[in-house]
Amino acid sequence: MTAIVLAVLLWHAWGSADRDRARARAQSEALRKELARRRAELRRTPPPLQVMASVVRPGFEPVAERGDPSGRVAKIGGRPWLPEGEAWPTCIECRAAFSLWLQLDLAALPAGAIAARGGGLLQVFACTNLDAECEGFGGDEWTSLTRVIPVSTQGSTAARDLAGDRQTAYAITGWTRFDTCPTDDGDWDEVVPDVDEAVRELVEAHVENWGGGEQLGGWPQWMQGPKFAACPACGDRMEHVFEFGSDVLLDWVFGDFGVGYLQRCPRHPGKLALIWQCT
Numbered sequence: 001m002t003a004i005v006l007a008v009l010l011w012h013a014w015g016s017a018d019r020d021r022a023r024a025r026a027q028s029e030a031l032r033k034e035l036a037r038r039r040a041e042l043r044r045t046p047p048p049l050q051v052m053a054s055v056v057r058p059g060f061e062p063v064a065e066r067g068d069p070s071g072r073v074a075k076i077g078g079r080p081w082l083p084e085g086e087a088w089p090t091c092i093e094c095r096a097a098f099s100l101w102l103q104l105d106l107a108a109l110p111a112g113a114i115a116a117r118g119g120g121l122l123q124v125f126a127c128t129n130l131d132a133e134c135e136g137f138g139g140d141e142w143t144s145l146t147r148v149i150p151v152s153t154q155g156s157t158a159a160r161d162l163a164g165d166r167q168t169a170y171a172i173t174g175w176t177r178f179d180t181c182p183t184d185d186g187d188w189d190e191v192v193p194d195v196d197e198a199v200r201e202l203v204e205a206h207v208e209n210w211g212g213g214e215q216l217g218g219w220p221q222w223m224q225g226p227k228f229a230a231c232p233a234c235g236d237r238m239e240h241v242f243e244f245g246s247d248v249l250l251d252w253v254f255g256d257f258g259v260g261y262l263q264r265c266p267r268h269p270g271k272l273a274l275i276w277q278c279t
């Protein structure tokens with residue numbers, strides 16, 4: 001008898017969970033439609049050109065395909081280009097081979113992206129060894145390596161992918177440009193102090209603000225508000241270079257599907273910092 005009562009109760013609970021899910025889906029669909037309608041309406045009015053000129057920055061989404069080409073090329077994952085005689089960099093905490101998170105030839109970036117500032121090969125490595133407890137790199141510098149290898153350095157691409165079981169190799173074969181504007185109050189305040197809310201909404205409706213994955217340049221899509229590292233050489237505030245999404249191209253999830261931010265000192269282009277945020 002008890003079993004039958006339990007079964008009936010469970011059946012009801014399942015039914016009500018299904019109804020709750022259906023209601024939540026309908027609500028989010030209605031909200032999405034309303035936002036799209038509002039956006040379409042706003043896009044009929046041109047935004048103030050002066051504001052657009054001061055806030056819009058081009059962002060670039062990588063055009064990526066599976067593969068691991070050799071050379072000083074743009075890639076996520078795969079084999080890094082290494083200076084002559086240098087072994088694949090390893091985590092000094094757990095000794096595992098770092099994963100190559102990003103490699104960019106700074107002289108070959110699209111026009112309007114971040115400043116090349118002397119060129120060189122930018123590299124970001126991180127420890128993605130889940131068996132060790134060194135995955136949180138925020139402030140723990142030994143779990144990541146960021147650098148710019150000068151143009152004049154001799155070297156070659158590593159022979160074997162030592163982190164291939166942890167990171168898929170992607171060649172970045174191009175960049176898709178789109179417009180970005182600040183999405184955070186702090187960033188808005190910096191470029192257009194006391195911006196009119198209606199103007200801000202109008203501008204935001206006219207740009208794409210890609211926010212789901214990797215992005216070169218553009219405005220950062222902050223999850224917890226603007227945060228910039230200080231340059232260890234001069235103390236200056238670093239500037240935004242690149243954004244990593246969670247589990248898009250990078251086989252890595254920042255906390256609760258957060259975002260990783262790569263920053264660089266405007267005066268010391270070799271000084272980089274990697275930070276992350278999640279909601």
Ligand SMILES: [Zn+2]
Pocket residue numbers: 091092093094095096127128129132134135143
């Ligand atoms: Zn490690």
Ligand SMILES: [Zn+2]
Pocket residue numbers: 231232233234235236265266267268271
């Ligand atoms: Zn500096």
